[in-house]
Amino acid sequence: MQTELFKQIQTDPKINLLPKDGVAHYFQGIFDDVTSDLLYQSLLSSLDWQPDQLWMFGKKVVTQRKVAWIGDSGCSYTYSGIKKEPQAWTPELLDIKSKAEELVQWKFNSCLLNLYHNGNEGMGWHSDDEIELNQEAPIVSISFGATRKFAFRHKRDRTRVSLFLVSGSALAMHAPTQEFWQHSLLKTKLSIAPRINLTFRAIQL
Ligand SMILES: O=C(O)CCC(=O)C(=O)O
Numbered sequence: 001m002q003t004e005l006f007k008q009i010q011t012d013p014k015i016n017l018l019p020k021d022g023v024a025h026y027f028q029g030i031f032d033d034v035t036s037d038l039l040y041q042s043l044l045s046s047l048d049w050q051p052d053q054l055w056m057f058g059k060k061v062v063t064q065r066k067v068a069w070i071g072d073s074g075c076s077y078t079y080s081g082i083k084k085e086p087q088a089w090t091p092e093l094l095d096i097k098s099k100a101e102e103l104v105q106w107k108f109n110s111c112l113l114n115l116y117h118n119g120n121e122g123m124g125w126h127s128d129d130e131i132e133l134n135q136e137a138p139i140v141s142i143s144f145g146a147t148r149k150f151a152f153r154h155k156r157d158r159t160r161v162s163l164f165l166v167s168g169s170a171l172a173m174h175a176p177t178q179e180f181w182q183h184s185l186l187k188t189k190l191s192i193a194p195r196i197n198l199t200f201r202a203i204q205l
């Protein structure tokens with residue numbers, strides 16, 4: 001019974017995953033398995049992947065997880081105190097961007113990609129609420145590779161909602177989700193295959 005309900009929630013893009021203060025929709029099978037594998041390989045080899053750098057307790061930390069920042073010219077982006085200049089769009093990225101835009105009827109001008117080599121790598125609790133982002137715009141997150149668990153946590157009462165993001169899926173987060181919720185890509189001892197995640201964002205120019 002619980003499994004049935006879970007499956008339904010996981011696959012019905014009309015259901016809002018959040019009980020309040022935000023809207024998040026999950027779309028499975030945006031890309032089929034063969035296309036997802038091809039896109040994964042092509043993103044892995046065509047982009048300049050760099051370790052992420054962030055400040056933790058006053059110290060600069062370099063992550064195992066790698067990132068690539070893509071955007072229209074002028075879309076520089078500062079987070080955790082590090083200013084990033086964008087790499088140019090590739091044909092594959094533009095195709096994926098079109099799909100993301102179609103899902104939410106919004107135009108994006110930038111994309112942050114994360115490469116998690118194994119289950120030991122994740123992303124801690126945060127909101128995508130950087131000052132450069134248009135706060136009205138949704139964020140669309142697309143995943144290729146290993147299935148990973150993603151969780152939301154309400155900033156005030158700590159309510160949690162979690163789901164598995166499978167290869168070829170999209171997760172759309174609409175305003176005011178970032179204002180009230182944090183999210184995290186949880187680490188796991190189970191999943192050892194790598195995963196690439198893309199978050200399409202609208203930077204205010
Ligand atoms: O890898 C994920 O699914 C989440 C990535 C994320 O939250 C981000 O890039 O801001």
Ligand SMILES: [Fe+2]
Pocket residue numbers: 126127128183
């Ligand atoms: Fe995020």
